[in-house]
Amino acid sequence: MLPSFLYISLGRIFLKEPGKEAKPIESIFARSMIDRAQQIRQRNAWKTQGFGARFMSGGMPWSDSQDDPDQAELPVVINSVSRGIRDGEILYSLASGEIGGVFSIDLSGENERRLLHTADFRINELNASASEDRIACVIRTKAGSHIAVMRGDGGELSDVTQGDSVDASPLWVPGTPHEMLYQSAGIARNGAGMAVGTSASQIMKVRIDSGTTEVLLGDAQHDYLGPKFDALGNLYCIRKPHESLTPSFNPFRVIWDLVLMPVRLLFALFQFMNFFTMRYTGKTLVSSGDLRQRHIDPRQMLIMENLLHARGAKSLFAPHRQNWKVSRSWTLVKKPTTGAVESIATGVLTFDLCGDGSILYSNGNRIFARTPDGETEEILKEQFISQVLALPTAPQP
Secondary structure, three states, X not given: OXXXXXXXXXXXXXXXXXXXXXXXXXXXXXXXXXXXXXXXXHHOHHHOOHHHHHHHXXXXXXXXXXXXXXXXXXOOEEEEEEEOOOOOXXXXXXXXXXXXXXXXXXXXXXXXXXXXXXXXXXXXXXXXXXXXXEEEEEEEEOOEEEEEEEEOOOOOOEEOOOOOEEEEEEEEOOOOOOEEEEEEEEEEEOOOOOEEEXXXXXXXXXXXXXXXXXXXXXXXXXXXXXXXXXXXXXXXXXXXXXXXXXXXXXXXXHHHHHHHHHXXXXXXXXXXXXXHHHHHHOOOXXXXXXXXXXXXXXXXXXXXXXXXXXXXXXXXXXXXOOOOOOOOOOEEEEXXXXXXXXXXXXXXXXXXXXXXXXEEEEOOOEEEEEOOOOOEEEEEEOOOEEEEEEOOOOOOO
């Protein structure tokens, strides 16, 4: 029987137990933030409704949110979840457009505690070590991201990795309290210091006490993401084609751009006229569909930002699709202690290893279970799944 597991869908944590329906684990802190935002919006309702809204915004259609309350809701999302320091406890990181934090909560949804709360940076991708009473995390800034460690109570936050890189997916190495796995990609910059791309992501191992690092898996053609070790020391991770942000010169593309230049100029002129029409009349020059239907929910925008930063793929999914899923080129692979890399499953966005040797993984809108003998079963369908996490099996009496 599969163990209980957690998953994040649309920025909320859900608990799925065997034989039961999935149920949400609500964050009291997130709810309070949304309630405060709603109170502020009610006090300023004159700016977003009726003639006041048209006066304040000049008739811009995206300011007309009174008919679409979800669009106006503060984007507060949970972007990562981890097993906790104590039994029956989980940790999660929360982010909004302005603040981020780390919290602990019981599986029952009670006894929520705030461990860390800051507006200086965002925190995600938690991984706790119960034996060492420490929590590894990813700290995101405008310059990139790096790995950091804090105590189990949220104190003494200190950096583990540094440099001009995008580091993510920290994992404590089982049985070695001073070693950690993570993925790392260097940032490429031009002469003006602007970021123009990243190198292929590698799986690294770092010793926290000495700061020495070692490359475990990597090549120039692929990104290796989200490392995990099983009980036998085999390395699992996601492999995907590396996407360069600076494509090579293509003469056929230049010719095609020249052919399309008149069309693009006409389209630009049309959009220019359409902009002023919307601003002063509130209507568009074309009436095919509702403009609000093409807007992305702000919570989804924040989740997409976290995923794109952590996974490093500019074409991860189509934002306008409800049932998006990752490309089949994203492959779950296994690197044994001896031997070549093996492919386990395709179309894998996130995964976790269970104690009995089975694997939980998701392509973004479905969760699958793979038994140790290789049989795969679909066990759940949901929207916008960004993480799955297997819970430890309770010991038998």
